[in-house]
Amino acid sequence: MSRFLSQRFSQIKPYVPGEQPQDTEYIKLNTNESPYPPSPRVLQVVNQKEVEKLRLYSDPEVKQLIQQIADFYQVSTDQVFVGNGSDEVLAFSFMAFCDQQQQICYPDITYGFYQVFCQLFGLQQNPIPLKQDFTVDYQDYCDCGKNIVIANPNAPTGLSLSLEEIEQILKTNPDHLVMIDEAYVDFGGTTCIPLLKQYSNLMVIQTFSKSRSLAGARLGFAISSPEIIQDLNKIKFSYNPYNVNRLSILAGSAAMQDRLYWEYCTNEVIQTRNKTKCALEQLGFTVLDSKTNFLFARCPKISGEDYYSKLKQNGILVRHFDQERIQDFVRITIGTPAQMEQFLQVTKRLMEEETQ
Amino acid sequence: MSRFLSQRFSQIKPYVPGEQPQDTEYIKLNTNESPYPPSPRVLQVVNQKEVEKLRLYSDPEVKQLIQQIADFYQVSTDQVFVGNGSDEVLAFSFMAFCDQQQQICYPDITYGFYQVFCQLFGLQQNPIPLKQDFTVDYQDYCDCGKNIVIANPNAPTGLSLSLEEIEQILKTNPDHLVMIDEAYVDFGGTTCIPLLKQYSNLMVIQTFSKSRSLAGARLGFAISSPEIIQDLNKIKFSYNPYNVNRLSILAGSAAMQDRLYWEYCTNEVIQTRNKTKCALEQLGFTVLDSKTNFLFARCPKISGEDYYSKLKQNGILVRHFDQERIQDFVRITIGTPAQMEQFLQVTKRLMEEETQ
Structure with missing residues (x-):
């Protein structure tokens, strides 16, 4: 820490x-990336001619990409905001809509960044405990007197709230903003974008990093009321007007247009996930009911940390969180069928070694 | 404004x-982009194989690019921080190092974003007037009791402080951070990076948007003490850890390695600038002594706004700032020799029309 840092x-x-190892070859099942490359259309549009145009600034209004997102979700373009990853969209939202008076609450076990944003922007921490079975109790959020952010499906549990439950939260908090972070919704969840027609206090946040195979392009977006989107633009244009680069605008637009490829990839992941879940359960694992591109699983024989380490020794990276209540679990991203086969074989061998 | 926006x-x-027109074909001399494409090496490394890898997150530590920047400027890697454009680097710096107690000052006529950051982060505005001849008086900043940000060369004037003057500012403000924004330094200014060896209160900020022909890739960087860089990383990892995308890391690394091409492009721009300045002066313009890739010029016959409008009607975009003291001027980015020839022809014709 320098002597100049603000107290x-x-x-x-x-x-x-x-972990993002840049050198070693791991089977990388630790950061919920897609095992499939971006749409072939992305490869077409990010071409040499466009690389030459990098000398020019990107469109600060991100019109082309916003149009594609609006078309896909059947909303108007003034309901869409695009950020440099959904982390930036969330950061802008915490900055814009929360302060000492207007607090925000979220589940105690969820995407770890929500509490980091609270620290960054000097907000009180308001975590609400998950139920014993790791589900979010929507009633905890009804009429709660604060802004709300919920990942749905939740991470790292993979569990999901129903649209009816979210609607109850929206209905009972008319004067507070309800942010639903749908990073993983395309793998079996239900988006609450249709609820925007009735609820002006809803903001839906999504990402291109998972189901659109573009984690490395850094693209996330919010869909909400035009007034809320206008507020987000106020922050963006006061912070970094050219927040999305030229090639990512092109890549995202092409990915959003290729509905078939998106359906194909998400279906593949869902099928691989379901098979992997069954196989782990047969080995005695406890596996939560995932609606995402990962599984949250507890090993029957060794601790979560040990399981993580032994997998790593065998060239497989998964994610372990050293946090109370979930430290027995690991989070396993769904890879290709071949990768999951190898993951299962290693796991089986590890379990057998423990028995001996 | 929504009813949820923080007061x-x-x-x-x-x-x-x-203006960033996406459709019409203008000669675009309004946002200080390079008229030359990125280094041919950039085109080599941003290839189809790398576009396929967009499914993976970028390296949050941006190691490859930081190494290239450190090598180029002969500093150590822990002295370099990379952001999503230098606007983000500046935003993080204002956030990290300024608050109600630790204020910041800057010239009254300079990059317009400094005062926007003050608004965004709730800081007092402390503009210090330029001298009558539009130069920064370095003595105004000596022992000033505040953090300091100075664009050197300054924008939109193009005028530059000497290293000796900057050293006086550093020496007399040992307990305050001095940020020197060198966005335009490669076009004839002198970087103060060597002063880092003696002054731990110095931060130098540069960009890939001008001399590296990568405005659309969104890359900026800071070079400072390891402690200050650590502080910036604290903010970044609390805000958006993957702030730089995969392709921009590759593009920036390749551009930084191609010293010859960078020298070629900056020299071309400098020569074209000097020729254009002479030609404008022959037409009776007042042109400030630019050390940048733009000229700040006052038309002898019509107002700055009129000149801007008439150029636009003729397919040439320049930038006009509706701000006291400089509203008679326009800022003209240096394009290719052919573009500047056309710009001069149009200008000559406009001047002749005024005489008649």
Whole structure:
């Protein structure tokens, strides 16, 4: 820490991203990336001619991409905001809509960044415990007097709230913003975008990093009321007007247009996930009911940390969270069928070694 | 404005970027982009194989690019921080190092974003007037009791402080951070990176958007003490750990390695600038002594706004700032020799029309 850092950041604990080894060849099941490359259309549009145009700024209004997102979700373009990853969209939202008076609450076990944003923007932490079975109790959020952010499906549990439950939360909090982070919704969840027609206090946040196979392009978006989108633009244009780069705008637009490929990839992941879940259960694992591109699983024989380490020794990266209540679990991203086969074989062998 | 926006942003006036027409064919001399494409090496590394890898997150530590920047400027890698454009680097710096107690000052006529950041982060505005001849008086900043941000060369004037003057500012403000924004330094200014060896209160900020022909890739960086860089990383990892996308990391690394091409492009721009300046002066314009890739010029016959409009009607975009003291001027980005020839022809014709 330098002697110049503002006092308010002296205690901040930044987010710790999953390992991103740049050199070794792991089977990488630790950061919920897609095992499939981006749509072939992305490869067509990100071409040499466009690389030459990098000398020019990107469109600060991101019109082309916003149009594609609006078309896909059948909303109007003034209901869409695009950020440099959904982390930036969330950061802008915490900054814009929360302060000492207007607090925000979220589940105690969820995407770790929500509490980091609270630290960054000097907000009180308001975690609400999950139920014993790791589900979100929607009633905890009804009429709660605060802004709300819920990942649905939740991470790292993979569990999902129903649209009816979310509607109850929206209905009972008319004067507070309800942000639903749908990073994983395309793998079996239900988007609450249709609820925007009735609820002006709803903001839906999605990402291109999972179901659109574009984690490395850094694209996330919010869909909400035009007034809320206007507020987000106020922050963006006061922070970094050219927040989305040229090639990512092209890549995202092409990916959004290729509905068939998106359906194909998400279906593949869902099928592989369901098979992997069955196989793990047969080995005695406890596996939560995932609606995402990962499984949250508890090993019957060794601790979560040990299981993570032994998998790593065998060239397989998964994610372990050293947090109370979930430290017995690991989070396993769904890879290709071949990768999951190898993962299962290693796991089986590890279990057999424990028995001996 | 939605009813959810935090009160503190109700009056915020976002930055207004230069026009970025996406459809019409203008000679675009309004946002200080390079007229030359990125290095041929950039085209080699941003290839189809890498586009396929967009399914994977980028390296949050941006190691490859940081190594290239460190090598180029002969500093150590822990002295380099990379952001999604230098606007993000500046935003993180204002956030990290300024608050109600630790204020910041800057010239009254300079990059318009500094005052926007003050608004965004709730800081007092402390503009210090330029001298009558539009130069920064370095003595105004000596022992000033505040953090300091100075664009050197300054925008939109193009004028530059000497290294000796900057050293006086550093020496007399040992307990305050001095940020030197060198966005335009490669076009004839002198970087103060060597002063880092003696002054731990110095931060130098540069961009890939001008001399590296990569405005559309969104890359900026800071070079400072390891402690200050660590602080910036604390903010980044609490805000958006994957702030730089995969293709931009590759593009930036390749551009930084191609020293010859960078020298070629900057020299071309400098020569074209000097020729254009002479030609404008022959037409009676007042042209400030630019060390940048633009000229700041006052038309002898019509107002700055009129000149801007008439150029636009003739397919040439320049930038006009509706701000006291400089509203008679326009800022003209240096394009290719052919573009500047056309710009001069149009200007000559406009001047002749005025005489008749």
